Amino acid sequence: MTTARAGRARSTRQGVAVESLLEASSGFRSAQDLHAELRRRGDAVGLTTVYRHLQSLVDGGSVDMLRTVDGEALYRQCADSRHHHHLVCRRCGTAVEVSGQAVERWAGAVAREHGFTDVDHTVEVVGTCGECSAGPAPSS
């Protein structure tokens, strides 16, 4: 009742591999990226299967997906299953989950003001995290 998982019926080596790798990652990662790392570390999973599990996780609500400006899909395991947004470092990709009451209220108000209903919204904040701005300059 509590977990509205639309997950797979069986637990497989591949499914566990994808899910746990994403869980161990700190930021958004692409399917191909995950696939490459799995292959590199020995326990390989087909690219198709990586996509399948990521899609299941997104459907289940435990993973967020977003599109980069050049059309690539990025996935991230979210600690909080409730509605929230991300503050992402443009350098290292690390993401912090943030909730924004102010934004929720604003979105609702601006929509109502223009006669819109069934409002939904997407908010992404990108910047350079403290660690990266203190770290080595992007020389080469």
Place this chain on the structure above:
Amino acid sequence: MTTARAGRARSTRQGVAVESLLEASSGFRSAQDLHAELRRRGDAVGLTTVYRHLQSLVDGGSVDMLRTVDGEALYRQCADSRHHHHLVCRRCGTAVEVSGQAVERWAGAVAREHGFTDVDHTVEVVGTCGECSAGPAPSS
């Protein structure tokens, strides 16, 4: 000095066609959509050229581009060249330009709070506009 146009060096029939069609459109439109309408109305432009002009306009800052969830790029001529966001109807695509002081403040604050600098953000609000929710039901 005022216009920081990174536009093309020459004025061509094709460039004018793309720009004015987008100008006459009320919401976000895809490159293929624009290409199809130009072809339909007789004054045809190569798809490649449509993409090229849209890219120039985006670079010049007079046009906004966003990605749909399935990776398609959508373009819109913005009336306001200053920073703003859009309230888009998920049914008819009509977009209203809105500025959100509350969101700007929130984004800055939440970033500062987590030690992030050089903050940027994207905010999109989608809903059903008054006209569409009053109009014909999405039957067939």
Place this chain on the structure above:
DNA sequence: CGTGAACTGGTAACGGTTTTCATCTGCAGC
């Protein structure tokens, strides 16, 4: 064990976008 539904993964297809390159054209300079 035996059966079948779920799962896997190589390969092919898909679709939007970009690159390539031969051809064309706006326009600055005569």
Place this chain on the structure above:
DNA sequence: GCTGCAGATGAAAACCGTTACCAGTTCACG
């Protein structure tokens, strides 16, 4: 008005992330 040519065009091919297809594999259950 011409001419020259850098800039622009567009059909076709390449690109690339993603999805569909489908034959083979795995696993829960009787």
